[in-house]
Amino acid sequence: MMRLSKQFRYYIDQLKQILRNADVRKTISVVVLFTILVMILFSNFTPKQVMLRTDEVAKRNIVSPVNAVVVDEQKTQELQKQAVARVQKAYQEDKDALPVARTEISDYYAKLRQILARDEADKVKQVKNLLEEANTDYTPALKYDFDSLARYLVNAEASDIDNMEQANLTIISVLMSQPITKEAIATTVSSELVVQADNLNYAPEAEEIIKLVGMRFIRPNLIYNEEATQKAIQEAKESVQPVQKTIKAGEIIVREGDRVTEEQISILEQLGIQRSKSYPLTLLGVFLFVLISYFLVMEYLRRYYQDIYENEKQMLLLGLVMVMLVVITRVLTIIQIGDRPEINALTGYLAPVAAGSMLIAILFDSGVAYFMTMMMALYVGLLTSGSQLSFVIVALVGGLVGVYRVSEVSQTADLARSGLYIAGANMLAIFSMSMIVGNIPWNTILLGMLLGAIN
DSSP states (O other): OHHHHHHHHHHHHHHHHHHTSHHHHHHHHHHHHHHHHHHHHHHTTTTTOBOOOTTOBOSSOEEOSSOEEEEOHHHHHHHHHHHHHTOOOOEEEOTTHHHHHHHHHHHHHHHHHHHHHSOOTTHHHHHHHHHHHTOOTTOOOOSSOHHHHHHHHHHSOHHHHHHHHHHHHHHHHHHTTSOOOHHHIIIIIHHHHHHHHHTTOOOHHHHHHHHHHHHHHOOOSEEEOHHHHHHHHHHHHHHSOOOEEEEOTTOEEEOTTSBOOHHHHHHHHHTTOBOSSOHHHHHHHHHHHHHHHHHHHHHHHHHHOHHHHTOHHHHHHHHHHHHHHHHHHHHHHHOOOSSSHHHHGGGGGGOOHHHHHHHHHHHTOHHHHHHHHHHHHHHHHHHOOSSHHHHHHHHHHHHHHHHHHHTTOOSHHHHHHHHHHHHHHHHHHHHHHHHHHOOOOHHHHHHHHHHHHHO
16 A cells, blocks of 8 residues: 555656646646537537438427528429430531441442452352341341342342442432431431332342441441530539528428438538538537637737737636637527527527627737637637527627727726627627528517627
8 A cells, every 4th residue: 555655646746747847737728728619619519410311210300490591402403304304415527427438338349349250159158248247236127138138149240239339329428418326327317228228129139238238337427425415414404593492490391200301301401400421520620620720829829929828827818718708608509598499599699709808808908809809709600500600790799899898998887888889789780680681580680689788
């Protein structure tokens, strides 16, 4: 026991030795206050948001805390699909298509003539193989098999072969004088080629060969331009105005026991109720926000108020004022003053930024108070729900008026008059922001102004 007691005293002495260092104490104070601010801000997000999935059964009613205009994504997407369906594919002309097709037909008949000119026993088989090479998925149903067509060619006159080639070149030229897409070859182009071949009054075998060769070498003269088509599709989508609808504060978005739909999840995400990302990312965002605000305050004091920056106790006092303001604001935002979410959200006007600003101005300097007022107003915005910009502006106005008036305080009566000035400034700011936002009932505006005066 004595040995453990000595070790304990040793560690205590070492800790005291460490804490005698001013830099260590300042670092510990900064870390503790930083952690408190992060946890308080993060607590404002964790209980309010939900993680719902499509087709999940809702365990409770989920209502909108604010009046808001949201996008009906389902109807918007339907309109976008209709707009995209009206977009025609973009094509570019292939001017080499016809010359290439004519050249290939001539080459094919030249190869046929070479086979026919040979004095070989398997000439029919070679011609049959050449005909089979011309067979494609687009080839129309032929009236004769390849053996019959090969025997016809072997016995045909040279002039018949010349006439067939010329007929193929003429038909191809006529058909390809019109715009042809890849999709049209198997339908309209194939039908038209069959009609023209049947009208030649040639031998039936010759007409079938002309159909076979023609469908083998005809090609699209309009090439699909995917880039231009996708651009047109994107422009069509962007031309569709989002379908909007108004959500009233207190309106039930998802009812208990109902299956959640994609449309409801979309609305919840736009209202900030549905979490689209995990809580660690929110915690990271809060951490970075507090870190940035700490850096700005530290850098401001280091540049313009070196004496405060180097004074450990004054820095701790300034941090405590900030933390107390955040704690009080967080407590006030939890208070339920009614059954309607838009009424409960008005507690953000009770954030005591003006009191904190006046206290900092009295304890330190009006310049420090002005800067800290801006920082405190930003924190109020993160701690409130609903019209966060309104709460930030009202907190900023009240705080700035408080700093301005505290510089003229010389007795208790002056302090009371300063309170009246702050109340008036808050009420005016709340009224002006309500007019800007619009669609706010007069009783809600009056209640907000009353809370601003109480502040």
